[in-house]
Amino acid sequence: MIVPLTVSDFLARAESVYPDRIAVIDEPDQPAPSLGTLTYRDFANNARAQAAYLDRLGVPVGARVAVISQNSARLLTSFFGVAGWGRVLVPINFRLTAAEISYIVGHCGAEVVYADPALKDVLDSLDVEHKFVLGDDDNLYLHGVEPTPWDSPDENATATINYTSGTTARPKGVQMTHRNLWLNATVFGLHTAVTDRDVFLHTLPMFHCNGWGMPFIQTALGTKQIVLRQIDGAEILRRIDEHGVTMACAAPAVVNAALEAAESWDGPIPGRDRVRIVVAGAAPPTRTIERVLDVLGWEFIQIYGLTETAPLLTINRSRAEWDDLPAAERARKLVRAGAPALGVSLTTNVDGEILARANHIMDGYWEQPDESAKALEDNWFHTGDGGRIDDEGYLSILDRKKDVIITGGENVSSIEVEDVLMSHPAVREVAVIGIPDEKWGELVTALVVTDGSEVTVEALQTHCRQTLSGYKIPRRIEFRESLVRTATGKLQKFKLRTPYWEGRDRQVN
Template identity: 75%
Template sequence: MFYPLTVRDFLDRAEQVYPDRVAVIDEPEQPAASLGEITYREMAALARAQAARLDALGVPVGGRVAFVSENSARLLTSFYGVSGFGRVLVPVNFRLSTAEIGYIVGHSGADVVYADPAHRHVLDALDVTHKFVLGDDDDLYARDAEPRPWDDPDENATATINYTSGTTARPKGVQLTHRNNWLNATVFGLHTTISDRDVYLHTLPQFHANGWGMPFAMTGVGAQHVILRKVDGTEILRRVQRHGVTAMCAAPAVIAAALDAAPDWSGDIPGRDRVRIIAAGAPPPTRTIERVLDELGWEFIQIYGLTETSPLVTVNRQRAEWDALSTHERARRLGRAGAPALGVRVTVDADGEVLTQSNHNLAGYWEQPEATAEAQAGNWFHTGDGGIVDDDGYLVISDRKKDVIITGGENVSSIEVEDALMSYPAVKEVAVIGIPDDKWGELVTGLVVTDGSAVSAPDLIAHCRESLAGYKCPKRIDFVAELPRTATGKLQKFKLREEFWSERDRQVN
């Protein structure tokens, strides 16, 4: 017997086993009316109503539906209301500029775009058949209709297209299939030991690699979701206390926010010996991991992956053999990217690049067959990261071979930032690199050669803000006389990075 794996399996099980359990506690303070507390029975009904609404709009199986929103119960439900009925969800980074969002919507071919009220201005710039501002439920749900069934479900059909910045100025659309998402979620849930006793706080953007798969995994075991619209350290601690949160996923900047809020917290830190925080995006310093273990009393788990790998590649979680070690030594070991997850193979090629094989590597880049073939050459996914596999079998990321900066957990294409800076008349040459930063992991930094005209760093940063999302804009501008190049004129960024990274063991932070 063969039965196709689809993402709807997770909500179907939750509705059958936990129909009257509170599934989601929505963000109470948001421009769109909060859905409040809804049960799994109600969540499943909303997913069907959303599918019925898309039926009425004439969106076929395989049609793309874009969603521009902060974390919300509506976006969480859309993973099932859209993808669960054979259509393709395109969750868009709401932090992007209007032009960037317009490119993604156009490139994906989305016929329907839903936007949070805070981003209604984006819709004005889009040329699409159907566009709606969230908040009026009739825009999203047809509550009195039953959706057409997905007659021929296919686990290899594209479930989501997630756009990611890479080595090109334009983001690439990562096609993740139902099989990709299903296996990533179940393997992730296995390694993090989730259960129906969990309460999951959405500190990770749901658009970001589909919340790494936790929207699926936690739903499948009947755990409770607590929505957080905007990261705030004090609010994270408050919700851990109020709702009994047991798990969250986070970039290093989110961990820093919780640590910064802890000294001003009145009473014991909530969640001690209960919360596990799962980090990715960049390896935090050993000292940060120590502080999570000592000051918060939370379990620290690190994973490594990319949007293209759904994203799980490796997992690093404290082992029984480490229990007697000092906090510092445990933290040092937890700073590695981790050991391959179940069903994942990892190797390092002769050039030091990390390669991986798994059942949840991307199907391809949307409408970019050449980029797909290059990334999947030899039936291995080429991560673009440099690393080693140590004697324990753990992957250690040591360098980033592709021209990407990871700041606050978000990928930034240095080429894209360079293009923005070069469009300023006084800029003659430019190189953009990431430098170590304790808060953001890496700081987007522009090294600029001018034509001699008067120009300031604030001038250039403001100029970038006209065309780039805020997190992509340089936070630092250094004016230099020249940039190092080879005899053939190729820019040698490794030399520019040396000044900032020379005292570091790894060329990532």
Template identity: 75%
Template structure:
């Protein structure tokens, strides 16, 4: 017997098993009217209403629907209301510039775009048939209607297209199938120990690799979602205290924000011996992991993955064999990327690149067959990261073979930033690299050969803001006389990186 795996399974089970349980506590402080507290019956009703609205708009199965939003209950609903009835969700990073959003909407072919009220100006500028400000369309979004059923559910159908920066100047649309999404969420949930007593705080942007799959699994297992619109260390502690949060996912910068806030917290830190935090984006320093364990009293977990792998590849969490070790030794072990997750194969090729094979790997890049073939050569996914497997079979990421900087948990394409800088009339040459930074992991840094000695770092950074999201813009600009190149003219970035990384064991931070 064969029954296709689709993301609809998660909301259907929640409504069946936990209809009157609180499903979502929406962000109270947002420009759209907060949806307040929703039960799983109400969340499922909203998802059906959205699907019915898309029926009314004539969006077919396979049609693309984009949502540009900070974390919100409406965005969470779209993971089911769009994808559960066969359409394709395109969650867009709200921090992107208008030019970047225009490219993604156009490239994906989205015919419907929802956007947060704060992004109305960008929404108005888009050339799209159907555009809605989240909250303004609720008279339709909340109507009591039944959608047309997806006639032939297909687990091989694309469920989401997630755009990610990489080795090209333009973002690539990662096609993840229902099977990818279903299995990633289930395997991730298994390793994270998700259960129906959990309270999940959305510190991770939902647009980021679909919140790593947590919106699906926490829904399917009846956990409570607490929506956080904006990351703020003190507010994270307050929400944990208020709602009894037990689980959250975060980039290292969020961990740092929580640690900073804890230093000024009056009384016992909320969540001690209760919160499990799962970190990815870059391995935090051993000392940071120690501080999470000692100062916050939270269980530290780490995963490694990419948008292209849905994202889970490896998992690192405390194990019984380490119980008698000192906190420092435990933290050192937890600093590794982790052991392969269930059903995932990790190998290292002769050049030191990390390869992974699993049911979570992308179906392909939207409308980019050549790039798809390149990263899937040999029926395995080429991560572009350099690393090794240690004696315990744990993956350690030691270098980044692709030209990507990970700053604050976000991918930044060096090429994209270089293109923006080269459009300035006084920039003759430029190389963009990531350098170690305690707060952001890696700092986007531009090394510039200028034609005009009067151009300033501030002027170049401001110039980049015209075409790039703020997190992609260089935070540091150094002016140099020349950039090192080979005899054939190829830029030697490793030489530029050397002085910044010479005291580090790994070439990632």
């Protein structure tokens, strides 16, 4: 017997097994009216009502529905209310500029766009038939009407399109199928031991790799999910304390925020010996991991993956053999990206690039067949990262082959930033690189050759701000007389990066 794997399976189980259990506690401090506390029966009813409303609008199976929102119960519902009935959810990074959002909405051909009230102005520039502000008269739900069933559920149908910055100036739309999402979520839940006793804090943006699959697995197992809209270290600790949180996922910058808040926290650190935090985006320094273990008293779990891999490729969780090791030694073992997750095969090619195979690797890039073929050449996904697999079977990330900087857990295309800087009349040459930074992991840094005019760092940053999202703007700009190039004129970025990374084993942070 073969039964199609679809994301609706996760919600169906939650409603059947845990109907009266608290499903979601929505962010109380947001511009839209908070949905407050929802049971899994409420949550499932809202998902059906969203699907019914899309039926009334005439939005067919396979149509794209975009949501631009910070973490909220409404966005969480959309993973099921949209994708669960055969439509395609496009969760968009709320940090992007209006021009960037407009490109994504146009590229995916969205028929419906929902925007957070704080972002409602962006709707004015979108040429879309149906546009709504989340929470305004709640034009999201049609209660009391059963949605039209998805007649022929297909696990290979696209469930979500997640846009990611890559090696080109334009983001690429990663097509995730229902099968991709289903298997990523279940494997992730297996390795991190999610149970119905967990309380999950959504510190990770839900738009980012679909919250790494946590909206699905946490729902299936009936956990209480706490929505956090704005990252703040003290608020993270407060909510862990208030709600009895046991699990969270985060980029290293969020871990640092929690550690900073712990320094001035009054009383015992919340979650000690209870919380496990799953970290990815870039490996934090060994010392940071050690402080998570010692200062916070939380279990540290590291994973590695990409938007294209849903994201789970490897997991590094402390093993029984490491239990008696000092924290510093355990941290040294945990700094590695990890061992392949169940169902994942990893290897490296002659150039040291990490290649992967798994059931939860993307179907391809939306309407970009050439880029898809390149990324999936020879039935291996080419990660663009350089790495080494040690004798224990653990992967360590050593370098980034693609022209991508990961800062605060967000991907930044250096080419995109270079294009914007080159549009300034005083800039003659530019190279954008990532350099190590304790807080952000990597700092977007621009090396600029000017025409000799007295342009300032502040002027260039202001110029970038007109086009780029805040996290893409170079935090550091250095002026140079020339940039290192090959005989054919190609920038030698590895040479430009070397001085900043001297003394480090890896060329990523």
